[in-house]
Amino acid sequence: xRRIALPIAAAxxxxxxxxxxxxxxxxxxPPTRAQSAAAxxxxxxxxxxQSLSVADSHTAxxxxxxxxxxxLLGSGSSSDAVRxxxxxxxxxxxxxxxxxxxAWALPFGVVAxxxxxxxxxxxxxxxxxxxxxxxxxxxxxEQLRRVRDEAEALDx
Amino acid sequence: xxxxxxxLVPIVVxxxxxxxxxxxxxxxxxxxxxxIGKPAPSFSLAALDGTRLTAAQLHGRPYVLNFWxxxxxxxxxxxxxxxxxxxRRYGADVQIVGVVYNDSPAAARTFLDRxxxxxxxxxxxxxxxxxxxxxxxxxxxxxxxxATGIVRGKxxxxxxxxxxxxxxxxxxxxxxxx
Numbered sequence: 001x002r003r004i005a006l007p008i009a010a011a012x013x014x015x016x017x018x019x020x021x022x023x024x025x026x027x028x029x030p031p032t033r034a035q036s037a038a039a040x041x042x043x044x045x046x047x048x049x050q051s052l053s054v055a056d057s058h059t060a061x062x063x064x065x066x067x068x069x070x071x072l073l074g075s076g077s078s079s080d081a082v083r084x085x086x087x088x089x090x091x092x093x094x095x096x097x098x099x100x101x102x103a104w105a106l107p108f109g110v111v112a113x114x115x116x117x118x119x120x121x122x123x124x125x126x127x128x129x130x131x132x133x134x135x136x137x138x139x140x141x142e143q144l145r146r147v148r149d150e151a152e153a154l155d156x
Numbered sequence: 157x158x159x160x161x162x163x164l165v166p167i168v169v170x171x172x173x174x175x176x177x178x179x180x181x182x183x184x185x186x187x188x189x190x191x192i193g194k195p196a197p198s199f200s201l202a203a204l205d206g207t208r209l210t211a212a213q214l215h216g217r218p219y220v221l222n223f224w225x226x227x228x229x230x231x232x233x234x235x236x237x238x239x240x241x242x243x244r245r246y247g248a249d250v251q252i253v254g255v256v257y258n259d260s261p262a263a264a265r266t267f268l269d270r271x272x273x274x275x276x277x278x279x280x281x282x283x284x285x286x287x288x289x290x291x292x293x294x295x296x297x298x299x300x301x302x303a304t305g306i307v308r309g310k311x312x313x314x315x316x317x318x319x320x321x322x323x324x325x326x327x328x329x330x331x332x333x334x
Contacts, residue, residue: 064283
């Protein structure tokens with residue numbers, strides 16, 4: 001029994017290693033033309049529809065853009081060159097994700113500024129604000145004194 | 157600290173108000189064309205009357221490319237009389253060219269019979285290749301090309317009488333300056 005188990009275990013280990021190796025190596029291979037075309041189409045905005053990518057739409061413009069992507073890739077253009085081809089015609093509007101790093105950083109910047117403002121706002125009162133506290137107390141005692149005066153006036 | 161609090165009002169509220177004022181004052185679909193100042197895309201297309209027109213044939217004369225469709229209501233219907241008037245006023249100096257966008261030639265013909273045919277060429281852009289070359293997002297859209305073949309302007313949405321006069325005058329001024 002043990003004589004059979006050892007070769008089986010070895011074979012299983014080799015198969016597992018081969019499987020891992022294939023899966024590690026495969027992503028390194030360049031995508032096919034169809035894969036590149038599909039990836040670019042998914043990143044481009046369909047010009048004549050609302051909030052759809054070129055890959056998800058069946059309008060005349062989307063079909064024509066998909067045809068041009070395929071044609072450009074076929075003539076040896078890189079994916080970046082194909083994207084630029086459409087940016088040159090439609091402007092950066094055609095890209096579903098903005099290229100400018102500012103656009104990505106801005107929301108985080110706004111949230112950070114908001115948190116900073118809130119912290120300043122909620123900070124415990126310091127000595128500089130002491131005057132306000134005293135004046136509030138003074139105002140209260142002033143009011144108390146007036147109420148007491150009125151009560152005494154009524155009693156009299 | 158107390159002064160800072162009051163300073164927050166102008167620091168935060170004023171720019172935010174200006175940003176919103178700017179943002180709501182414009183049409184989010186109106187995209188500035190990257191083609192302005194660049195050579196106009198070339199084309200060779202069949203017109204509805206069966207003749208063929210190329211961009212090269214138009215060279216030496218300013219032209220106006222108007223993308224439209226019979227289903228584009230009310231934009232193209234409202235714009236049509238403006239184009240007819242433009243042809244009357246500027247037709248001698250500027251060539252108007254219609255491009256039928258994503259529409260059948262028969263439907264385009266019916267539209268012209270109904271609202272008036274100005275007589276300028278009406279190109280059939282089957283498949284929308286020229287529309288993609290120009291970066292058209294929806295009709296009506298109009299591109300102004302000078303005599304040397306450089307795109308000088310883009311009208312997003314229907315031309316009004318006032319906009320039409322300004323656009324054509326600017327195009328002719330560009331020609332006079334050369």
